[in-house]
Amino acid sequence: MVQGFLKLLPVVLAVSGAIKVSVLGLGWGVSHLKSAERLRVYRRALAPGQLRSEARAALVVIVGDALLISVFRAYQRELFAPFTWTATLLTFAWMFVTFEVWFYVTHRLMHTRALYWMHAQHHVAQVTNPLTSLSFSLVERFVLLGGAFLFLAAAGTFMPITQVGVLLYILTNYTLNVLAHGNTEWFPERFVQSWAGRLFFTTTFHAMHHARHQGHYGLFTPMLDRWLGTAFDDYPQVHARARAGNGLERMGERIRPEASTPTLTPTVPVSGVGAP
Template identity: 65%
Template sequence: MESTLVTVLFTGLVVSGLVKLSALGVGWGLARTRLAERWRVYRRALAPGQLRSEAWAAVGVVLCDALLVGLFRYFSGPRMAPFSVPVALLSYAWMFVGFEVWFYVTHRLLHTRRLYRFHSQHHVAQVTEPLTSLSFSLVERLVLMGGGMGMVVLAMQVMPVTQAGVMGYILTNYFLNVVGHSNTEWLPRRFVSSWVGRVFFTPTFHALHHARYQGHYGLFTVVLDRWFGTAFHDYTLVHARAREGQGLVRIGERLSPVPVPEALPATQSESKAA
């Protein structure tokens, strides 16, 4: 039993580490393209020491995830349902929606005065970059991972759950986290005004959270922020600026809509000419 558990933990470490490194590698590569330079949300340098701090935190996150995922697979694996496409899709949907709610609630709590010390590591970055996606304190990571595992355990009480559906969501989570912390707006202007953009996030959405701290607590959707009044009014304007290659240069900068000038009354001569 011990050797089997050790094997599972070691496999978890290798797989978890490789997946995270792959996501970071893609993120770092894209971040250095000309398009990424053009579409920056914040056109500012990183904070001094930010990369070093985030790198050390990332090491702890990789080890923590490997241990938790390995243990969870070892003890819950036998209870997983056999693979089927409908069950895998249902499992994925459950994880996506359930974790979205868990993340919003815990994220707001971690921004309260008493709990913020457990979240402050993530906000070493006012301007984000791909490594920020792994920059968490161990306490916060335990909260996030515990929520995800709790979703699986809860789901197994009421429906079949497949390993493929759960792992599919974990992969989505890793890669979208890198995209969301890229400080690069990859999505076109029309996205945020579409029905899809009224549900799902953009890199601009999360970049504003890091710069402003309060607001935009959602993970990969904007729905709960819209419902609970924590969305920034100038989100679409900042998104448009990033896509135009005119990203913000000040952390506290807020944008206001450009007022449309009122039509002036026609002069007497203009009236006669008409």
């Protein structure tokens, strides 16, 4: 087992690191296009020292992910079934749904006073950028990935799991995470109120979480936030402002859904959690 882990680690580090850096580089380039500048959700500069802090955290995450993936792969060699399209799609769907639930629950818990220390690194960014997608503490990253792998191992007891399905989900997760943190709203205004917008997130959805700290705890879907009462009422209006090239300029700015005039409310987090 240990020997298998040691053989896997450099391969996983190279592949996982290359995927992360490639997707991040693409996202960085897209977010700095002239068209992206017009579609900012929050029209604010990054905090002093933010990129330096996020870059350090990203390097730790790249190594930490490789360690955890290698351990899981070495000790769960018998988990994976031969490739079939059905098993691959089931694997992807299982990971998407279970990780959404796991992320919402742990993310919301990490916004309590007792556990916020795990999550504070991610909130170095009030205004996000693609690098924020890899800015986590090692403890938080292990909680997130560890939960995903536990659900995966559990699934292997009653359904076939394929490596391709896992890789497809990981690639999707990395890509959507960069999109979520790009602070650029690419989806049209009508998307939010459409059936697709009720199922899937936008960049605005997650940008509002970073600006306000409480609410919008979901990852790639707003469904759990709507069902559990943690969705912001002015999400459609903030999204529309970004699409119109009139993104918010103040972190505490909120827009009453029934009015067009923005209002200011303090961004003091609930549950005693302080801003980073």
